[in-house]
Amino acid sequence: MRGRGRFEKGFTIVELVVVIAISAILSLSVMQFISVPVEAYVDQSRRARLVEIAETAVERIGHDVHAALPNSLRVGCGGACLEYLRTVAGGRYRASPPGDELSFNPADADATFDVLGGLDLPAGLATSADPDACRDGNAACVVIYNTGYSGTDAWQRDNIATLVGANASSVTFDNSRFSSGSAAFPATSPGQRFFIVDSPVSYLCDLGAGVLRRYQGYDIHAAQADVDSHAELLATANPAESALLADRVSACSFSYSPGTPTRNAMLTVRITVSEAGESVNLLQQVGVLNGT
Numbered sequence: 001m002r003g004r005g006r007f008e009k010g011f012t013i014v015e016l017v018v019v020i021a022i023s024a025i026l027s028l029s030v031m032q033f034i035s036v037p038v039e040a041y042v043d044q045s046r047r048a049r050l051v052e053i054a055e056t057a058v059e060r061i062g063h064d065v066h067a068a069l070p071n072s073l074r075v076g077c078g079g080a081c082l083e084y085l086r087t088v089a090g091g092r093y094r095a096s097p098p099g100d101e102l103s104f105n106p107a108d109a110d111a112t113f114d115v116l117g118g119l120d121l122p123a124g125l126a127t128s129a130d131p132d133a134c135r136d137g138n139a140a141c142v143v144i145y146n147t148g149y150s151g152t153d154a155w156q157r158d159n160i161a162t163l164v165g166a167n168a169s170s171v172t173f174d175n176s177r178f179s180s181g182s183a184a185f186p187a188t189s190p191g192q193r194f195f196i197v198d199s200p201v202s203y204l205c206d207l208g209a210g211v212l213r214r215y216q217g218y219d220i221h222a223a224q225a226d227v228d229s230h231a232e233l234l235a236t237a238n239p240a241e242s243a244l245l246a247d248r249v250s251a252c253s254f255s256y257s258p259g260t261p262t263r264n265a266m267l268t269v270r271i272t273v274s275e276a277g278e279s280v281n282l283l284q285q286v287g288v289l290n291g292t
């Protein structure tokens with residue numbers, strides 16, 4: 001049996017400890033160089049995500065509001081909710097012969113008029129012979145000269161009638177449910193304009209849940225306070241369709257400045273989205289046409 005040689009080589013414990021220590025120091029140094037750009041990338045990605053959420057929300061609201069019935073925007077919930085009536089078509093009615101002109105004399109009980117220049121109707125537009133179908137959200141509505149003031153306020157059913165039928169050249173309606181009880185639209189439009197409305201639309205900021213939701217397809221309510229919460233909108237006779245527009249919402253508000261005969265109305269939207277201690281604030285102002 002051969003013994004071990006006196007000069008066999010190997011690592012001592014001290015050498016191993018030194019190597020481990022040096023390796024740890026090198027690893028820490030390398031991690032410092034890697035972690036800084038990685039953290040910067042994560043921060044930049046989070047910031048971009050927050051910006052995208054906020055921009056998508058305000059752009060959608062701005063796009064939608066351009067289709068609002070003039071003077072139908074209203075803000076409630078202390079600025080946390082917005083509601084308006086959405087128009088899907090419109091044009092100019094005939095105000096004088098020849099042809100079927102629209103009469104504003106209640107004695108005529110007029111229910112049809114010719115459209116000047118033609119009418120482009122969306123597919124699937126709901127019509128009904130039920131005079132309450134417009135208010136109940138089961139049919140589109142015809143609106144003329146909506147000022148938002150008493151006597152010509154669509155929310156109060158002053159000037160909003162159920163659409164019975166329509167084609168490119170004429171419109172038929174039922175106005176027997178006007179709030180005044182009259183069988184005629186209460187006021188003429190200076191531009192002979194009419195609008196077809198298919199639904200109210202609401203935006204609700206729920207800061208408790210950190211979300212901004214959009215609602216449509218529900219029945220018309222005279223008071224916004226009746227439909228200014230998620231539960232109320234889903235509990236209406238014709239329940240609203242709900243869609244999530246933004247999450248991570250930490251602040252949100254709407255403010256509305258009505259227009260004048262010489263200036264369009266202005267909607268201001270503010271939204272803040274937050275994540276991991278970082279926030280992005282976005283403000284957008286949307287001009288709203290108020291021509292009637």
